[in-house]
Amino acid sequence: MSISRRVFVKSGGLALVSFGLDPLFLARAAFASSRPLPPSRALSRPILVCLFQRGAVDGLNMIVPHGDPLYYSERPRIAVPRSDVVDLDGYFGLHPRLAALKPLWDEKSLTALHAVGSPDATRSHFDAQDYMESGTPGVKATSDGWLNRYCQHDREHENTPFRAVAFGPQLPRILAGSAPSLAIEDLQAFGMRGPQPAGRDRLTRAFEELYAGSATGLLSTSSREAFEAVQTLKRLDPAQYRPADGVDYPRGRLGKALLEIAQLIKADVGLQVAFADATGWDTHVNQGASEGQLAARLDELGLALAAFARDLGARMRDVVVCTMSEFGRTVRENGNSGTDHGHATAMLVLGGPVNGGNMLGKWPGLDPAQRFEGRDVAVTTDFRDLFAELVSRHLGARDLGAIFPGFTADQARFPGVIRA
Amino acid sequence: MKPYVVAYLGALAAVPAGLRCQQPGLTSQDSAFQALNRLAYGPRPGEVTRVAAAGVMQWIDRQLSPDRIDDDVLAQRERQFTLLDYDRGDLAAMYAEAQRERRDRKQSAAQQDTTPTPTQRKGRRLAGEFADLAVVRAVLSERQLYEVMVDFWFNHFNVYLAKGADRFLTPDYVEHTIRPHAMGKFADLLIATAKSPAMLFYLDNWESVAPGATPPAATRMGVRPFFGRRPLLFAPPGDPARMDSLRPRAAARQAKGLNENYARELLELHTLGVDGGYTQQDVIAVARIFTGWSIRRPQRGGDFEFHDWAHDRGEKQVLGVTFPEGHGMDEGIRLLKMLASHPATMHHVSRQLCQRFVNDDPPDGCVDDAVAAWKRSDGDIREVLRAIFHGPDFWAPENVRAKVKSPLEFVASAARAVGAEPDTSPRLAQVVARLGEPLYLHVAPDGYPEREDAWVNSGALLDRMNAAVALAAGKLPGLTVNLDAFPSGLDTEQLIGAVDAQILGGKMTENSKRVVRNQLSDIGDPVQARALAVGLAIGGPEFQRQ
Numbered sequence: 001m002s003i004s005r006r007v008f009v010k011s012g013g014l015a016l017v018s019f020g021l022d023p024l025f026l027a028r029a030a031f032a033s034s035r036p037l038p039p040s041r042a043l044s045r046p047i048l049v050c051l052f053q054r055g056a057v058d059g060l061n062m063i064v065p066h067g068d069p070l071y072y073s074e075r076p077r078i079a080v081p082r083s084d085v086v087d088l089d090g091y092f093g094l095h096p097r098l099a100a101l102k103p104l105w106d107e108k109s110l111t112a113l114h115a116v117g118s119p120d121a122t123r124s125h126f127d128a129q130d131y132m133e134s135g136t137p138g139v140k141a142t143s144d145g146w147l148n149r150y151c152q153h154d155r156e157h158e159n160t161p162f163r164a165v166a167f168g169p170q171l172p173r174i175l176a177g178s179a180p181s182l183a184i185e186d187l188q189a190f191g192m193r194g195p196q197p198a199g200r201d202r203l204t205r206a207f208e209e210l211y212a213g214s215a216t217g218l219l220s221t222s223s224r225e226a227f228e229a230v231q232t233l234k235r236l237d238p239a240q241y242r243p244a245d246g247v248d249y250p251r252g253r254l255g256k257a258l259l260e261i262a263q264l265i266k267a268d269v270g271l272q273v274a275f276a277d278a279t280g281w282d283t284h285v286n287q288g289a290s291e292g293q294l295a296a297r298l299d300e301l302g303l304a305l306a307a308f309a310r311d312l313g314a315r316m317r318d319v320v321v322c323t324m325s326e327f328g329r330t331v332r333e334n335g336n337s338g339t340d341h342g343h344a345t346a347m348l349v350l351g352g353p354v355n356g357g358n359m360l361g362k363w364p365g366l367d368p369a370q371r372f373e374g375r376d377v378a379v380t381t382d383f384r385d386l387f388a389e390l391v392s393r394h395l396g397a398r399d400l401g402a403i404f405p406g407f408t409a410d411q412a413r414f415p416g417v418i419r420a
Numbered sequence: 421m422k423p424y425v426v427a428y429l430g431a432l433a434a435v436p437a438g439l440r441c442q443q444p445g446l447t448s449q450d451s452a453f454q455a456l457n458r459l460a461y462g463p464r465p466g467e468v469t470r471v472a473a474a475g476v477m478q479w480i481d482r483q484l485s486p487d488r489i490d491d492d493v494l495a496q497r498e499r500q501f502t503l504l505d506y507d508r509g510d511l512a513a514m515y516a517e518a519q520r521e522r523r524d525r526k527q528s529a530a531q532q533d534t535t536p537t538p539t540q541r542k543g544r545r546l547a548g549e550f551a552d553l554a555v556v557r558a559v560l561s562e563r564q565l566y567e568v569m570v571d572f573w574f575n576h577f578n579v580y581l582a583k584g585a586d587r588f589l590t591p592d593y594v595e596h597t598i599r600p601h602a603m604g605k606f607a608d609l610l611i612a613t614a615k616s617p618a619m620l621f622y623l624d625n626w627e628s629v630a631p632g633a634t635p636p637a638a639t640r641m642g643v644r645p646f647f648g649r650r651p652l653l654f655a656p657p658g659d660p661a662r663m664d665s666l667r668p669r670a671a672a673r674q675a676k677g678l679n680e681n682y683a684r685e686l687l688e689l690h691t692l693g694v695d696g697g698y699t700q701q702d703v704i705a706v707a708r709i710f711t712g713w714s715i716r717r718p719q720r721g722g723d724f725e726f727h728d729w730a731h732d733r734g735e736k737q738v739l740g741v742t743f744p745e746g747h748g749m750d751e752g753i754r755l756l757k758m759l760a761s762h763p764a765t766m767h768h769v770s771r772q773l774c775q776r777f778v779n780d781d782p783p784d785g786c787v788d789d790a791v792a793a794w795k796r797s798d799g800d801i802r803e804v805l806r807a808i809f810h811g812p813d814f815w816a817p818e819n820v821r822a823k824v825k826s827p828l829e830f831v832a833s834a835a836r837a838v839g840a841e842p843d844t845s846p847r848l849a850q851v852v853a854r855l856g857e858p859l860y861l862h863v864a865p866d867g868y869p870e871r872e873d874a875w876v877n878s879g880a881l882l883d884r885m886n887a888a889v890a891l892a893a894g895k896l897p898g899l900t901v902n903l904d905a906f907p908s909g910l911d912t913e914q915l916i917g918a919v920d921a922q923i924l925g926g927k928m929t930e931n932s933k934r935v936v937r938n939q940l941s942d943i944g945d946p947v948q949a950r951a952l953a954v955g956l957a958i959g960g961p962e963f964q965r966q
Contacts, residue, residue: 054864123700124688126866169856171877183877185854190879193886206939206956207885213931215961218876219824223961226878279863284624284681335677336627 046318046353046394049261049274050147050174051254052133053301053325055282056125058339059346059377060331061294062098063112063359067091070366074332077289078339084290088112092359096290097299100306101350108357109309109316110350113415115364116386117327117344117379121372125282125341128326132383133174135404144177146403147273150391151179153402160270161228167257167276175275180225187238187260191230204230236267247311250303254278258308265315272395281325285336305350317352320394320418324383330375331366342376347386353394355419381415382407389414445817448472452479453925454820457966458777459483459809460564462825462833465905465922480809483565484802486603494561500844501556503549503591508617511546511588512721518543548846550581550591551859552898555848558832559840569602569801570594571828572776574860575867576769577613577690579622581860585718586622590860592721593618606769606799607760610690614756615724617715619682623865626714628679628707630732678732683707685865691759693768698739705736709743709755766794770804775870777808779819786813821927821965824872827855829966830884834891834958837923839902847898851887856880881964888959893951903954908946912937915950919957927962 061078065071066085085093086102092112094101104110120137122128131137135146144152151164164181166172171183184190192207194200204227211223241263249255257276264271280297287294301323309316328345344364350356362380364370372378388409391397400409446454452472456463459480463471471479482489498504506514521537536544554571561567574594581590597616601609613619620626683706688694712731716722726749735745741758743751759765770790774782786808793807794800808814825833831852835842842848849859856875857868868874890896892903905922906915916936920928936956943949957963 124684124694125864126688127694169854169880170874176873183879185879191882192889194889202939203885203889206935207959209935210932210956210960211881213935214929218872219881219961219964222876222878222881226882229878230882284679285627334679335629335631336624336679340680 047265047272048390048395049321051323052277053281053323054277054279056327056329056341057281057325057345058283058294058329059114062095062298063114063346064093064095065091066093068366077337078287078333080289089359095298097295098302100302104309104350105357109352109354110356111354111360111417112346112348113361113381114346115344115361115377115380116347116383119382123341125326130173132324132326133172135384136406145174146387147174148177148179148181149403150397152177153399154397161225161232162264162269162271164273165271167260172275182225182229190233232269238263243311244313247307249307250300252300254300255304258304262308262311265312284338284340287338320351320353320390322390323348328377331371331377343372344377344379349417353418355416360415360417385413386415389417393418446815451476455480459568461558461829462836464836465839468925484806486563486566489562491562494557497556497560501549501553503546508589508592508721512719514539514543515588549844551849552844552846554859555832556842559835559842566603570599573598573602578862578865578867579618580863583622586618588721589618589621603802606801607757610760611756617724620713620715621718623682623685624679625682625710628711629730630711631677633730636729678707680707682710689866692762692764696764702738705738708732708736709752713752760799766791770794773804774808778813779822780871783813786811823966824876824964825966826875827852827857834888837958838891838954840899842899845898847896854883885959889955892955892958903950906950912940915953919953923957924962932960932962
């Protein structure tokens with residue numbers, strides 16, 4: 001599937017502009033030119049996929065510090081036994097139900113960071129999610145999200161209708177803002193429905209004219225994006241999509257979202273920023289250890305990410321996937337064999353450009369004296385340092401002050417998730 | 421006296437109020453349209469004219485006293501909803517029965533059988549009825565403002581239908597916690613939610629106990645497991661958050677502890693608001709005050725029960741107020757009353773009401789008027805609403821048609837615009853879900869946001885257009901439409917005029933008229949032409965606003 005000519009021209013120009021400024025892009029351009037590729041391949045450009053684990057994932061049971069006896073003494077009922085942990089570096093290991101990700105670690109395209117979080121101390125899901133998506137912890141008045149601000153301020157990229165896509169029924173806060181972005185629940189059902197293609201086209205045209213001439217405000221911009229996307233998808237025919245041989249996405253919303261993201265990436269429709277979320281991480285009661293409630297959620301996450309990476313194959317060289325969650329959970333298990341709202345959590349970053357195969361970030365330890373307010377894993381990496389590294393070193397953003405207002409990004413504080 | 425004379429006198433009587441409240445820019449038709457869009461789920465055919473003639477302020481006053489409005493049509497329709505014949509104990513028993521059938525099937529040769537068991541089928545049908553009932557009430561009730569407020573309060577005191585026992589506790593929560601208090605005193609509503617099994621379960625307070633407290637032996641014996649891994653009833657297909665947080669047997673064996681969940685949301689969402697000036701220490705103290713607020717035999721759909729053994733009887737400080745030691749359940753009631761009349765609560769809740777009725781970014785003056793009425797009336801919801809509707813901001817041109825309809829508002833208003841008669845099948849509720857806000861399934865306690873950017877996006881807009889076309893063509897199973905307001909003898913211009921007047925409140929743009937005119941030009945069949953004109957109007961941009 002080829003991309004429209006105006007995008008091709010625009011992106012061709014971009015390569016020249018970026019040449020001296022963005023070493024990563026240069027590296028990719030050199031790689032692309034070193035072997036013959038179809039024209040659409042030559043257009044490849046960095047793609048960022050963000051996965052939000054809503055409800056505050058228990059980072060300590062996702063990336064288990066099995067080398068720390070305190071982890072076991074604080075969690076007599078819910079700790080993952082050392083024999084079950086998929087060891088990563090002798091001290092940390094994956095939850096057994098994330099084992100599908102181990103090959104990515106071994107081929108150095110997966111890293112994990114512990115102790116990432118917000119400088120704001122809130123333990124409210126809503127506030128903390130809001131801050132992580134607005135990118136302005138402690139400031140509620142921010143009306144747009146940081147991914148959208150990235151799209152606003154990096155104008156070198158063409159605003160194709162699929163530049164920024166959220167998979168789900170509603171546009172999330174992280175993509176709210178003036179740059180066009182799309183919320184898609186199901187690629188196949190996107191557009192006017194009806195038995196006859198001619199009838200569908202006619203209705204599409206009629207509504208397009210109604211909205212073009214009479215809509216105001218958000219109704220106007222959203223409808224314009226909708227009709228552009230309908231045109232592109234008509235060419236794409238998503239019903240025909242089959243994942244790469246042998247790749248099986250897990251059933252459920254997350255697997256479906258990642259499958260559709262992979263489909264858009266392969267179709268070269270200009271996708272640059274994708275977002276999906278998964279719920280069910282708020283494990284106050286009976287969260288389980290190697291098996292149980294949290295294990296089931298991690299199973300879906302691990303299988304979905306592994307399927308995504310295999311499905312994209314060589315295309316993963318342009319793709320970075322980052323998980324995030326509003327905060328972590330208490331070090332000590334609570335009276336209901338669960339964990340309560342904590343502070344820092346763990347995040348996974350994977351993809352071709354990722355500096356994988358080792359743990360990143362600074363581990364503060366579980367000693368009560370090192371904890372935040374005596375109970376939670378302390379934050380040693382401000383989530384903005386991680387996100388700023390992703391948008392600058394992966395996507396090539398330069399104006400970080402505009403994307404994270406009130407925050408002075410400093411390369412020295414970047415956790416180093418993108419390979420230099 | 422003839423009816424129209426009465427209507428005339430009514431209109432005259434309403435004039436002073438109208439003059440006081442309405443802006444010069446609004447005709448009486450405009451005012452009626454505004455009132456019907458905000459206090460109701462949109463006008464039915466002919467209703468704008470009727471309300472304008474009878475007097476808008478009079479209509480508003482009537483809506484503020486729902487008990488005095490006859491609602492026979494809805495009452496008749498409600499009798500078709502068998503869900504209302506079941507109390508939460510019945511539903512809990514059905515849930516347990518479905519679990520048992522599933523276990524039996526697992527152990528028998530029929531384990532490959534994936535067809536739903538009879539109990540499962542019944543449960544699914546009732547779950548469908550539950551969501552549909554909300555839409556049917558929104559469409560058919562004469563007590564429109566009351567139904568709007570039921571939706572508002574459920575959203576304010578949100579619970580999540582797919583969490584464990586809330587699958588069978590939520591219908592009772594709507595019928596007996598939210599609906600009886602939707603137009604009463606805020607404090608009564610707050611206390612009712614605090615004591616409701618649905619909320620106690622949703623925010624985990626039912627198992628929050630004073631640290632170190634253990635249940636008497638008899639209580640432990642009575643606990644049985646009753647939740648399997650997979651939800652069978654009342655669970656949306658494919659819902660990701662299949663979180664059963666109820667494992668009573670395991671929990672009862674273990675020492676329980678304090679759970680802060682309800683305490684935090686009570687302060688942050690239900691009362692003070694996140695900027696209401698409380699601290700983490702306050703949250704902990706509030707959680708201690710509510711230790712022991714629990715549910716009697718939740719697996720059987722039991723009622724609220726206070727567990728003295730679980731209550732922390734020590735002294736607590738909340739917002740600088742001392743709750744002395746030695747108290748039981750009474751200190752929880754005292755706290756709720758204190759919170760209900762706290763200035764931060766008045767402001768927080770009044771602001772949300774103004775957001776719902778006036779503007780996504782409510783003007784300060786409107787909020788101030790509402791707070792003043794709250795103080796005067798000791799938190800009488802009707803008086804707070806009256807202050808909002810009588811204030812200048814409600815009628816100000818910049819606030820008229822300034823809001824975009826939420827998914828429920830869109831679906832209900834579309835159904836009303838075409839005179840639809842929905843049956844008990846969940847078809848309309850499914851449309852609401854597809855538009856992004858499935859009923860009773862917002863997982864977080866903050867409820868659905870009251871801002872347009874939460875639901876206006878390209879995908880949802882296309883879904884609105886699709887729903888509009890299907891509705892107007894009579895292709896949505898589960899409801900019949902009545903397009904008598906657009907008789908088939910009309911020519912194209914008359915049809916467009918009728919659609920503009922009846923559906924769009926006279927606000928159809930010249931562009932929209934031109935587009936519809938073009939679309940109708942090659943359609944000879946009057947029935948098809950009418951369906952297309954109505955579908956385009958309902959799916960078009962003017963109808964999305966209120």
